[in-house]
Amino acid sequence: AGIRAKVEHPFRILKRQFGYTKTRYRGLMKNTAQITTLFALGNLWMARRALRKA
Template identity: 90%
Template structure:
């Protein structure tokens, strides 16, 4: 649902309140998915891809996601 449509919802209306809650849940899931992708794009400069073969692309993405997990856990790893 577009933000303008969501602002127009009447939260006193039961159906609109349910729609609003659904949109909040979807936004939370979207945020959890987008954060690792942002790490790949910003920290590792993975903004453009080129075809290198399916195996090479898969290996590169897998490695970058592993590095992204380490990057997001770096504060916890430093304390240990």
């Protein structure tokens, strides 16, 4: 359960912070680019406290 919780956290951030609840069918390249960008933003969101201290 602990591993699953760690994996589910980035998806929760995408849904709650960035509003990505429904997939829009735009083409594989555009969907891949959007989800990659959102995960990169999600990583920055999770590391925001550490980035402020630096």
